[in-house]
Amino acid sequence: MFTHLLFLATSLGTVSAARELWFNQPAWDWASQALPIGNGKHAASFFGGINNDSWALNSDSLWTGGPFQLKNYTGGNPAESRVPALRGIQDFIFKNGTGSIAGILGSDAGYGSYSVLGNLSVGLDLDAATASSYKLWLDIDRGVGGSSFVTEKYGKITRDYFCSFPAQACIYHLESTKPLPTVTVSLGSTRSPAPTITTASNTITLRGLAESPDGMLYDARAAIVFPGTAQKGKDFTTSTGLSVPATAGVKELWIVLSMDTNYDETKGNPSDGYTFQGIDPAKKVAGNVAAAASKSYNALLAEHIKDHQALYRAFSLTLPDPLGSASKATDELMKAYTLDKGDPYLESLLFDFGRYLLIGSSRPNSLPPNLQGKWSNGFGAAWSGDYHTNINLQMNVWGSEATGLGGTLDGLWRYMTETWVPRGSETASLLYGATEGWVVHNEINTFGHTGLKGNGDQSTALWFAYSAANAWMMQHVWDHYDFTGDKDWYKSVGYPLIKGVAQFHLSTLLEDKYYNDGTLVVNPCNSPEQPPSTFGCAIDQQQISEVFMNVLKGWDASGDKDLAFKKRVEDALSKLYTGIRVGRYGQIQEWKLDIDNPEDGHRHLSHLYGWYPGYSISSVHRENTTITKAVETTLIHRGLGKWTDANAGWEKVWRGACWAGLNNSTMSYYELRFAIVENFANNLYSVYSKDPSTIGTWVFQIDANFGTVGQVLHMFVHDLDVGYGQSGEKTVVLAPAVPEAWWGSKIEGHRLRGGGEVSFEVSGEGKVKSVVLKSRKSSAPKLKFVDATGKELEVKRS
Numbered sequence: 001m002f003t004h005l006l007f008l009a010t011s012l013g014t015v016s017a018a019r020e021l022w023f024n025q026p027a028w029d030w031a032s033q034a035l036p037i038g039n040g041k042h043a044a045s046f047f048g049g050i051n052n053d054s055w056a057l058n059s060d061s062l063w064t065g066g067p068f069q070l071k072n073y074t075g076g077n078p079a080e081s082r083v084p085a086l087r088g089i090q091d092f093i094f095k096n097g098t099g100s101i102a103g104i105l106g107s108d109a110g111y112g113s114y115s116v117l118g119n120l121s122v123g124l125d126l127d128a129a130t131a132s133s134y135k136l137w138l139d140i141d142r143g144v145g146g147s148s149f150v151t152e153k154y155g156k157i158t159r160d161y162f163c164s165f166p167a168q169a170c171i172y173h174l175e176s177t178k179p180l181p182t183v184t185v186s187l188g189s190t191r192s193p194a195p196t197i198t199t200a201s202n203t204i205t206l207r208g209l210a211e212s213p214d215g216m217l218y219d220a221r222a223a224i225v226f227p228g229t230a231q232k233g234k235d236f237t238t239s240t241g242l243s244v245p246a247t248a249g250v251k252e253l254w255i256v257l258s259m260d261t262n263y264d265e266t267k268g269n270p271s272d273g274y275t276f277q278g279i280d281p282a283k284k285v286a287g288n289v290a291a292a293a294s295k296s297y298n299a300l301l302a303e304h305i306k307d308h309q310a311l312y313r314a315f316s317l318t319l320p321d322p323l324g325s326a327s328k329a330t331d332e333l334m335k336a337y338t339l340d341k342g343d344p345y346l347e348s349l350l351f352d353f354g355r356y357l358l359i360g361s362s363r364p365n366s367l368p369p370n371l372q373g374k375w376s377n378g379f380g381a382a383w384s385g386d387y388h389t390n391i392n393l394q395m396n397v398w399g400s401e402a403t404g405l406g407g408t409l410d411g412l413w414r415y416m417t418e419t420w421v422p423r424g425s426e427t428a429s430l431l432y433g434a435t436e437g438w439v440v441h442n443e444i445n446t447f448g449h450t451g452l453k454g455n456g457d458q459s460t461a462l463w464f465a466y467s468a469a470n471a472w473m474m475q476h477v478w479d480h481y482d483f484t485g486d487k488d489w490y491k492s493v494g495y496p497l498i499k500g501v502a503q504f505h506l507s508t509l510l511e512d513k514y515y516n517d518g519t520l521v522v523n524p525c526n527s528p529e530q531p532p533s534t535f536g537c538a539i540d541q542q543q544i545s546e547v548f549m550n551v552l553k554g555w556d557a558s559g560d561k562d563l564a565f566k567k568r569v570e571d572a573l574s575k576l577y578t579g580i581r582v583g584r585y586g587q588i589q590e591w592k593l594d595i596d597n598p599e600d601g602h603r604h605l606s607h608l609y610g611w612y613p614g615y616s617i618s619s620v621h622r623e624n625t626t627i628t629k630a631v632e633t634t635l636i637h638r639g640l641g642k643w644t645d646a647n648a649g650w651e652k653v654w655r656g657a658c659w660a661g662l663n664n665s666t667m668s669y670y671e672l673r674f675a676i677v678e679n680f681a682n683n684l685y686s687v688y689s690k691d692p693s694t695i696g697t698w699v700f701q702i703d704a705n706f707g708t709v710g711q712v713l714h715m716f717v718h719d720l721d722v723g724y725g726q727s728g729e730k731t732v733v734l735a736p737a738v739p740e741a742w743w744g745s746k747i748e749g750h751r752l753r754g755g756g757e758v759s760f761e762v763s764g765e766g767k768v769k770s771v772v773l774k775s776r777k778s779s780a781p782k783l784k785f786v787d788a789t790g791k792e793l794e795v796k797r798s
């Protein structure tokens with residue numbers, strides 16, 4: 001009943017129940033307790049104590065390395081063509097089946113790392129021991145975090161934090177019911193080389209270089225602002241920061257902070273000398289601060305909430321709350337959570353937190369979310385906080401289109417266009433002898449590191465030698481068009497990317513000289529993070545087949561008149577080994593050679609790409625039970641995602657999504673719970689290890705946060721892409737893998753391929769009801785909605 005009322009309220013747009021992560025004590029440990037705010041370019045993690053708290057500050061482009069550090073930086077490309085070596089490697093692999101690719105492995109010189117900018121620290125001159133009723137929270141519905149406590153002398157002190165996209169600034173608001181104690185504000189960084197900190201006119205400026213002697217320039221400014229005119233003309237600047245004395249009698253103030261670097265994404269091409277050098281950001285940062293400081297706090301807050309909710313409320317998932325968890329602190333919920341029995345409220349909070357993190361780390365003017373989204377607290381981040389493109393960057397955007405957040409990905413398309421295509425075209429030619437198109441490999445920075453890493457050592461090939469990463473990323477480019485139907489975008493942004501990738505693979509696929517079966521294969525390849533170097537890796541083949549199919553499916557929309565190219569794609573698709581082969585123990589083979597080890601519980605599910613998130617298995621072969629059985633066999637042999645190799649969250653939610661694709665709610669829900677138990681910290685960050693004895697050194701990696709969104713959506717809706725030439729009415733399955741614990745739930749605004757959105761409920765008895773299809777154009781492909789049993793559902797259109 002309670003949930004039912006909540007639905008009603010939501011549909012009337014009146015629900016205002018805060019959607020919070022919250023805690024009764026301060027956060028001290030960054031990775032497991034700090035809470036994130038962000039607007040894509042700016043990010044901050046807030047933590048700290050009662051009378052002193054701080055933000056770890058991140059500016060999205062602040063990296064060490066690249067051409068800022070190394071003037072002759074090449075993006076990992078060799079000085080000379082490696083094609084003669086490649087030809088020898090290919091011949092050997094076609095003779096022997098596997099081989100060494102040492103001769104084409106490259107360099108990671110100047111690779112660099114995403115890097116924290118500094119701290120904003122705010123001190124209150126009061127005795128923390130006199131405080132009570134402390135609360136720390138993050139309201140993901142409003143996009144506002146904060147903390148509050150009560151002291152007798154100063155009343156209730158409340159701090160609100162947010163990073164505003166409209167203002168391009170972050171706001172730290174401080175308010176009390178009685179005049180505040182002395183407030184000190186500072187900006188600092190322990191980086192070497194040390195930054196320059198200057199203070200003037202109620203503003204602190206922190207400027208420095210990411211490294212010495214050369215490095216990227218960063219600039220951060222924080223200004224203090226007061227309501228009304230009582231403090232007009234007063235300067236609270238000290239030599240180290242700002243200090244507003246208790247004697248000023250202030251009850252409210254706020255800090256406006258903006259930051260940026262001199263990185264310019266549009267300067268990573270040959271005509272700009274691959275410099276990525278932009279202008280000194282000082283003027284822009286100062287302008288952002290001045291503009292925001294001229295507005296009232298309420299105006300800043302209102303424009304921020306409006307902007308945030310336009311995205312956040314575009315979609316909603318409500319799960320039941322049988323345990324009354326909505327009224328409990330998040331760390332209590334985590335503590336009570338067990339593998340045997342989940343907590344639907346916590347699971348839905350985690351799902352919504354994933355959407356929140358995407359809104360906070362991905363905006364049209366920002367770089368795409370990296371391995372830590374945008375929240376990092378080291379001068380060097382784990383795995384450089386880079387873009388890993390063999391599952392991680394992809395997982396970051398799994399849930400975006402279906403939840404109406406595809407518009408946040410403009411930064412991703414630009415990042416690929418500006419930083420991958422130019423260098424990647426060189427890599428295509430230097431490493432592969434490709435005459436057209438571009439390529440990238442598995443580890444990529446913001447400076448177009450499209451070459452291979454590895455320094456010539458074959459034992460490192462498994463990490464880097466994945467040359468279909470470009471094809472995998474094209475899934476998201478295609479999906480953006482498929483969901484939005486935006487032809488202008490497709491013509492100008494999406495299709496040029498897809499065409500370049502298709503050209504690379506057309507130019508490099510070889511006829512299989514091992515099996516001599518006339519098919520086209522990739523040679524050499526490494527299935528992500530697995531030996532050996534071989535040919536015909538399933539993932540590469542499946543992904544290339546999807547790129548070719550997508551070129552053809554979108555041909556009319558592309559506006560391309562190059563019919564010779566179209567013909568080459570059609571011919572290549574007809575001869576392509578599609579990477580779907582059932583092997584000796586009934587598994588989907590990871591390689592064209594039937595060499596899978598049934599005991600291999602490896603973290604990646606590379607050969608199931610075409611099952612999820614791809615469609616070359618799940619949709620193209622959906623009627624073939626030999627193949628669906630093989631998918632299940634593969635999943636069983638691959639284990640639960642905690643093997644001797646790793647214990648990450650992303651491997652579990654990927655498995656969970658694959659099980660959802662098999663309509664298996666039991667296994668899918670188990671994987672989600674397993675991930676929560678093993679990999680989510682109290683602040684709901686996905687972390688690599690939750691060993692209590694090593695707290696303080698846990699590694700936050702954001703992919704599983706985003707992955708939960710994709711997995712949960714796949715438990716509720718199967719709206720698969722279709723193969724080239726598959727036509728007719730399309731079936732969408734609703735609630736194919738919704739566990740009993742989630743019966744009594746509601747999903748609103750799930751976007752569909754071809755346009756429009758579907759909303760529905762899963763009743764307390766597990767029946768799908770109240771299906772509403774909205775905004776679907778009559779010209780879009782016809783849809784039939786069925787439930788898990790295959791029964792056609794009654795649909796109301798609006």
Ligand SMILES: *[C@@H]1O[C@H](CO)[C@@H](O)[C@H](O)[C@H]1NC(C)=O
Binds near residue numbers: 072079
């Ligand atoms: C770049 O310069 C460094 C020294 O500054 C040198 O060691 C390195 O070999 C150069 N790399 C290339 C690709 O020229």
Ligand SMILES: *[C@@H]1O[C@H](CO)[C@@H](O)[C@H](O)[C@H]1NC(C)=O
Binds near residue numbers: 096097098099100
């Ligand atoms: C040739 O193939 C065999 C079997 O896959 C493998 O063990 C061997 O290492 C390969 N030879 C080289 C030089 O890679």
Ligand SMILES: *[C@@H]1O[C@H](CO)[C@@H](O)[C@H](O)[C@H]1NC(C)=O
Binds near residue numbers: 051052124125
């Ligand atoms: C905490 O705040 C007080 C009062 O503003 C200040 O004197 C002190 O240096 C701060 N401590 C830290 C660790 O920031």
Ligand SMILES: *[C@@H]1O[C@H](CO)[C@@H](O)[C@H](O)[C@H]1NC(C)=O
Binds near residue numbers: 117191
């Ligand atoms: C932020 O402050 C903390 C605590 O003083 C310090 O350990 C950390 O190094 C600082 N971070 C930066 C980026 O300077």
Ligand SMILES: *[C@@H]1O[C@H](CO)[C@@H](O)[C@H](O)[C@H]1NC(C)=O
Binds near residue numbers: 581624627
């Ligand atoms: C199903 O897939 C298997 C394995 O690829 C294949 O041998 C079989 O012919 C397929 N069945 C149909 C009906 O296409």
Ligand SMILES: *[C@@H]1O[C@H](CO)[C@@H](O)[C@H](O)[C@H]1NC(C)=O
Binds near residue numbers: 636663665666667
């Ligand atoms: C889900 O998968 C598990 C493990 O393979 C299996 O035991 C169970 O029967 C499956 N459930 C359904 C409904 O298919």
Ligand SMILES: *[C@@H]1O[C@H](CO)[C@@H](O)[C@H](O)[C@H]1NC(C)=O
Binds near residue numbers: 628661733786787791
């Ligand atoms: C999942 O259920 C739907 C609806 O009954 C059915 O069409 C589909 O074939 C099922 N998928 C699998 C892998 O069994």
